[in-house]
Amino acid sequence: MKYQTRKPALILLADGTIFHGKAVGGKEGSSFGEVCFNTGMTGYQEIFTDPSYFGQLMVTTNAHIGNYGVAKDEVESEGIKIAGLICRNFSYHYSRPEADGSLEDFLNENKLLAISDVDTRALVSYIRDNGAMNAVISTEVDNIEGLKKQLSEVPNMNGLELASKVSTKEPYFFGNENATYKISALDIGIKKNILRNLSERDCYIKVYPYNASFEEMQSFNPDGFFLSNGPGDPEPLTEAIETTKKIIETGKPLFGICLGHQILALANGISTYKMHHGHRGINHPILNLITGKGEITSQNHGFAINREEAEAHADIEITHLHLNDQTAAGIRMKNKPVFSVQYHPEASPGPHDASYLFDEFVENIKNSKK
Incomplete structure (x- = not known):
């Protein structure tokens, strides 16, 4: 043996x-x-x-x-x-x-x-x-x-930029080109199941490298934008943060997951920090503050956004809390169709309690097009 x-x-x-x-x-x-x-x-x-x-x-x-x-x-x-x-x-x-x-x-x-x-x-x-x-x-x-x-001699994860190690080198398409909605997605470590979830909701996605400019992503004339998950510290991703600021200015729908959630926070002047040992598993309890419902979620992150700064921000509302440690697990902008979560609604395998977030994103796109 x-x-x-x-x-x-x-x-x-x-x-x-x-x-x-x-x-x-x-x-x-x-x-x-x-x-x-x-x-x-x-x-x-x-x-x-x-x-x-x-x-x-x-x-x-x-x-x-x-x-x-x-x-x-x-x-x-x-x-x-x-x-x-x-x-x-x-x-x-x-x-x-x-x-x-x-x-x-x-x-x-x-x-x-x-x-x-x-x-x-x-x-x-x-x-x-x-x-x-x-x-x-x-x-x-x-x-x-x-x-x-x-x-x-191994560098510490704090301050380490890793998105460039896993991002696509060239833009590519995913889904049905005749789909109703077009999405420009920033790949800072995107998972295939995120693309599958968007495609299943009648979206055609163009995926861009981690350092793509707003002008490049806008050239697809998308109905909405997406910021993906990914590895490492979000703060060194200055190009992604600047691109996100410009996306927000358009007023078009934007959805961010995990690292994308942290990038959205940084684009709004909310800081991030390295956690003691992070959240990684498929049984993490989340409270949706909008509906009052609990969710069991899949999570994988070692950084989080500053909850106090998010609560004090005039344009930001915290939408989800992690029930184990009360960290901010979701935010949305009060005056724009922009939101993000720190966990993985595309979990596979894993709980599907949060898959409604993809529906909300598409609903924002529908309303925006009207």
């Missing part, structure tokens, strides 16, 4: 703490990034291919990873975006008839380093207590001092 010959491996955190495990598959070496955890019980393939996770070492809290294999239509981008995988039990065998192959083969094809047999409960508890930090996973278990030196 494969597990009898697997190499020892370790996780070294930036503060010197070490957790031990074993390498998955035949890949050896080291991988660096910010360590974070996701509490979802399913959806590992979507997590691994989500551009918002670029540069992060993913700890999965679900005890078994790989047990249902992988499928070609369950990716959120072209290839794996996480920097490495840390799990408790790795399943080399899968049992889902619809699967196209094993997770092991998928990781090997994408040259991803993964380690299992880790006490993930202890590791997650440590991150919750001490915060997200840089780390390295490695099979070089006898080179602790060398790994510490390399780890000290």
Whole structure:
């Protein structure tokens, strides 16, 4: 059996703490990034291919990873975006008839380093207590001092611009060109399921690179604009912030998700900050302050907007709150058809409580066209 010959491996955190495990598959070496955890019980393939996770070492809290294999239509981008995988039990065998192959083969094809047999409960508890930090996973278990030196040179996520690493290089189209509505979308790490949700609502989307100007996006003559999710710190994305300011001035409908939500806040002079350990999972409780209803949501972010500044802003209304820590999870402009949320209404798999937000966006477009 494969597990009898697997190499020892370790996780070294930036503060010197070490957790031990074993390498998955035949890949050896080291991988660096910010360590974070996701509490979802399913959806590992979507997590691994989500551009918002670029540069992060993913700890999965679900005890078994790989047990249902992988499928070609369950990716959120072209290839794996996480920097490495840390799990408790790795399943080399899968049992889902619809699967196209094993997770092991998928990781090997994408040259991803993964380690299992880790006490993930202890590791997650440590991150919750001490915060997200840089780390390295490695099979070089006898080179602790060398790994510490390399780890000290890895840039901190705070202030790190990563959207350019995952954004499209050239504009492209998605959906039916004869659709009723046209959307210009800024790709700062866009997920495929966002595009699917817009397309299903009779929208034809032109997707632009992260640094596209307003003039470029406006040249499509869109009925509305969209700001995508994505990785890293939002503050360095000065071009996206300036483009967003100009979009707002047009009065056309605008919808932002995750990083796009933070960009919208920054465009309105509301600051953002790095969270202690972020929100990542598919069971996060949200209160819709407009309807009074609760929502169970999918989330993946390590930054948030300043709630106090949003509350004090004359043109901004907070529409959603995260019930675990009362962070601002949604905003809208009082005098324009512009809104955003910090979570993922396109969740797949995951709760679909928030999919109505796409309907609201399209409704804003319909009203705007009238």
